[in-house]
Amino acid sequence: MKAKILIVDDEEKFVNSLAERLSIRDYDATTSVSGQDAIEKVSGYNFDVVMLDVVMPGMDGLEVLREIKRIKPLTEVIMLTALPNVEIGVEAMKRGALDYILKPCEIEELISKIDRGHARKTEQEERISAAEVSGRCYNGV
Amino acid sequence: MRLTHDTVSETGLEFFAKTCISISHETKNSLAIMKESAGLVEDIYLMADKGVPLDTKRIRTLATRIVEQIRRADSIVDTLNKFTHSMDEIKQRIDICNLLALVASLSKRLFLLKGVTLTVKTDVKPVKVTTNPFVLQNLVWLCLNFAMDVTGEAKTVSIVAETWENGGRIRFTGLKELSGISAGSFPTEKEKALIEVLCAEITTDVEHEELLLILPDEMAT
Numbered sequence: 001m002k003a004k005i006l007i008v009d010d011e012e013k014f015v016n017s018l019a020e021r022l023s024i025r026d027y028d029a030t031t032s033v034s035g036q037d038a039i040e041k042v043s044g045y046n047f048d049v050v051m052l053d054v055v056m057p058g059m060d061g062l063e064v065l066r067e068i069k070r071i072k073p074l075t076e077v078i079m080l081t082a083l084p085n086v087e088i089g090v091e092a093m094k095r096g097a098l099d100y101i102l103k104p105c106e107i108e109e110l111i112s113k114i115d116r117g118h119a120r121k122t123e124q125e126e127r128i129s130a131a132e133v134s135g136r137c138y139n140g141v
Numbered sequence: 142m143r144l145t146h147d148t149v150s151e152t153g154l155e156f157f158a159k160t161c162i163s164i165s166h167e168t169k170n171s172l173a174i175m176k177e178s179a180g181l182v183e184d185i186y187l188m189a190d191k192g193v194p195l196d197t198k199r200i201r202t203l204a205t206r207i208v209e210q211i212r213r214a215d216s217i218v219d220t221l222n223k224f225t226h227s228m229d230e231i232k233q234r235i236d237i238c239n240l241l242a243l244v245a246s247l248s249k250r251l252f253l254l255k256g257v258t259l260t261v262k263t264d265v266k267p268v269k270v271t272t273n274p275f276v277l278q279n280l281v282w283l284c285l286n287f288a289m290d291v292t293g294e295a296k297t298v299s300i301v302a303e304t305w306e307n308g309g310r311i312r313f314t315g316l317k318e319l320s321g322i323s324a325g326s327f328p329t330e331k332e333k334a335l336i337e338v339l340c341a342e343i344t345t346d347v348e349h350e351e352l353l354l355i356l357p358d359e360m361a362t
Binding site for chain 2: 011013014017018020021024055056057058082083103104105107
């Protein structure tokens, strides 16, 4: 099953084009143009991967990342950034981002990172599920 | 005096660097839209090769989008070009209205990120002074940074250029929370150093919620 993706960036034309390109490749892509809206969407839906712009009006990407990880710890986040900034990259990793990608990016590189994020989330969900099953067996349920 | 010059140089470098970061960021965003739109055209053609009917209307929309973004990037580069040419000569006879339009353009992204609206109002006639354009741009930019933080709920700043006595005056209006700032917090050492170089004056008018930057007709060399 292809990943459920949320693309968050204040450049509406960018998110729309990218979402369409991912949909053509059978990904379930949703868009958001603000941090606040992204958090609401993440709260209401089980996205596998969120692609999140670092610099946005209102809540910036790092704030949104912290909130996403708080409400959906297993959702993988890939930071999108127009310019390389080591400090922001390190801070994003500390806050739980899987990776970051520079804009403009090659679609193949992006897909490779999305698939890696999706696989990691699936694996973690399976581990949790297995642990829950063995826990129930241990407790004699 | 040495301290002032060091402060002016450091403040100028900071202004230049932050402006270049902002402009390159905006250019990259524009390039990213062009890249994804062109990529989408490519995808549509690949699908057509596999028998999906070609959506010509969609192709036209994407072509228009790319042209729009080329115009946007072109305008950003023009602004950068004007900005760098402002350093051609240390002292120039300039129209403050043009300088404000340029600084407003350079600060567009900064304002967007803070959710503040900036409007430039200018005299019908040019407001000319002989000054150091780069240092004046730097000072206006610092004043705008300060203004953004004291707009209150309205989140709107206006800058007005007008002829004043023998020179010119720039008014930063809409500063609803100007009365709330602690004494001595503005201008800081940075602004004071630039004011000294420009032989300018900064005053605040709490009653009218304005910051006033007064410039002589000709700055002393």
